[in-house]
């Protein structure tokens with residue numbers, strides 16, 4: 001059974017830890033990856049954790065996930081608010097999608113309060129910092145079980 005969850009991170013998330021820490025926290029993306037790996041192991045999930053600053057690369061990875069993965073957890077960063085290409089790729093891949101944001105985008109500027117990704121997402125977690133990624137993995141394990149992959 002395919003138990004691989006793809007966690008995708010979009011532009012500027014490679015800067016976590018030093019990027020506006022009062023909004024995004026002091027953990028680096030590598031810290032978040034280690035915590036996600038530990039949680040995935042505990043849930044018997046395989047984890048593929050990636051980051052790209054390029055919209056096209058993210059679209060390609062989403063397309064490839066169709067064959068390789070059981071679900072996608074995505075923090076598309078600013079592309080959440082602009083990218084119909086990422087939305088279309090997520091809709092086409094046919095996998096369960098959970099959208100994550102470290103910050104509560106609904107307490108921020110108006111332009112962050114709409115996400116194209118949400119339209120493809122089974123669920124959205126925002127405002128809980130890095131814990132959101134771990135909660136998304138918990139939810140993904142349950143979705144995989146319900147789909148007969150657990």
Ligand code: DQA
Pocket residue numbers: 011012013075076077078079080100101102103104105112
């Ligand atoms: C973010 C929120 C986005 O608005 C922003 O552009 C990011 C990070 C978050 O995780 O809170 O890059 O997705």
